[in-house]
Amino acid sequence: DIQMTQSPSTLSASVGDRVTITCRASQNISKWLAWYQQKLGRAPKLLIYRASSLKSGVPSRFSGSGSGTEFTLTISSLQPDDFATYYCQQYNSLWTFGQGTKVEIK
Amino acid sequence: EVQLVESGGGLVQPGGSLRLSCAASGFTFSSYEMNWVRQAPGKGLEWVSYISSSGMTTHYADSVKGRFTISRDNAKNSLSLQMNSLRAEDTAVYYCARTSEMTFDYWGQGTLVTVSS
Numbered sequence: 689d690i691q692m693t694q695s696p697s698t699l700s701a702s703v704g705d706r707v708t709i710t711c712r713a714s715q716n717i718s719k720w721l722a723w724y725q726q727k728l729g730r731a732p733k734l735l736i737y738r739a740s741s742l743k744s745g746v747p748s749r750f751s752g753s754g755s756g757t758e759f760t761l762t763i764s765s766l767q768p769d770d771f772a773t774y775y776c777q778q779y780n781s782l783w784t785f786g787q788g789t790k791v792e793i794k
Numbered sequence: 795e796v797q798l799v800e801s802g803g804g805l806v807q808p809g810g811s812l813r814l815s816c817a818a819s820g821f822t823f824s825s826y827e828m829n830w831v832r833q834a835p836g837k838g839l840e841w842v843s844y845i846s847s848s849g850m851t852t853h854y855a856d857s858v859k860g861r862f863t864i865s866r867d868n869a870k871n872s873l874s875l876q877m878n879s880l881r882a883e884d885t886a887v888y889y890c891a892r893t894s895e896m897t898f899d900y901w902g903q904g905t906l907v908t909v910s911s
Contacts, residue, residue: 777839788839
């Protein structure tokens with residue numbers, strides 16, 4: 689099974705900050721990686737697929753990069769609506785989620 | 795507008811059974827693969843099960859294999875998850891998710907399953 693490890697688990701940041709979340713896969717998953725945003729009590733929403741492709745309607749301040757085993761999600765300028773938990777997901781072999789990164793207000 | 799509405803959650807005793815449903819609308823249901831994902835209280839997301847658009851192919855997480863069965867009725871735009879031999883660790887919010895290019899592009903609001911005596 690492929691394991692996904694995110695870091696950090698919690699991130700404290702201010703509005704306007706540049707934020708980066710890292711996701712590592714236990715084996716090579718090429719670019720088969722997605723990122724989701726989940727707000728408290730709500731269903732997750734797809735942000736990015738194939739490591740760096742932005743889903744239609746997602747603000748351009750979100751970007752993804754990486755391939756193989758190391759990936760990043762970057763928010764270029766954190767907005768109030770972005771405080772949430774973010775999950776990476778591999779889909780190279782079935783599906784596995786990372787444990788999540790909570791972005792909280794500093 | 796794509797809509798996925800789960801139902802069927804509730805309180806069930808350990809060893810019991812429950813059947814979840816997901817009603818789909820706003821898209822051609824028979825053209826899409828579907829998945830179930832769960833989230834235990836205060837925890838992260840866990841993929842549970844997959845079904846192909848035709849229903850011919852299914853996959854399960856090891857944690858539910860042999861106990862859960864996914865199915866679909868394309869004529870009724872409906873997805874189901876039959877859950878048997880339920881355990882306390884199955885307590886979670888269960889989401890159905892539409893699958894596009896292997897990612898989960900739309901999710902329902904979730905239904906809570908609580909396994910407790």
